[in-house]
Amino acid sequence: MANSKDVVVTGVSTGIGWGTTKVLVSKGFRVFGSVRKQADADRLQREFGNGFVPLLMDITDADAVHQAAQNVGSMIGDRNLVGLVNNAGIVVSGPLLYLRPSEYRRQLDVNMISPLVVIQAFAPLLGTDKKRQGPAGRIVNISSSIVSQKYLYNEAHRLYAASHYVGYL
């Protein structure tokens, strides 16, 4: 696929990431989509065909993210990615008094810190490596409209909103 338009999308097993992949593949993009389970990689490969390349990585594992970026770099030759969609995310909800602090920390890690790690790892493929050809790629951070809402249902929602504020950077 020498002339393909290449995009990286995180969290494509379900939901918005899956839908984004479906649209991009149907429009002729090659999507490098992150999944955490081999079964999802196999399912999506069958579903999307050659326009889809699974990346097995948990975005909270920085080594795995950098390894995935290296793999993508070697597959796209000397061209830049067209884009990176930081989509993978979680929501931790429930009564504040009964949720474990580790669950809130994990939400911050997945929704706030790890997307920045993903950006750092893929930046050379998006235009910071000047040896690469083509226009710089675009970064899309999937956030939540909850971030801009003044009145939230409960404290757990406030913490979810805080974790997704990075999408507004």
Ligand SMILES: NC(=O)c1ccc[n+]([C@@H]2O[C@H](COP(=O)([O-])OP(=O)(O)OC[C@H]3O[C@@H](n4cnc5c(N)ncnc54)[C@H](OP(=O)(O)O)[C@@H]3O)[C@@H](O)[C@H]2O)c1
């Ligand atoms: N749906 C909504 O109404 C809505 C509204 C506002 C914002 N959002 C945001 O939009 C994004 C996608 O939401 P969605 O509704 O499509 O959710 P979803 O269907 O639950 O999909 C989330 C995706 O993220 C992946 N993921 C979770 N933790 C991960 C990790 N540590 N490393 C790598 N991948 C991980 C999941 O993979 P696994 O299958 O392996 O768990 C899954 O592919 C999230 O950031 C969410 O907060 C959603």
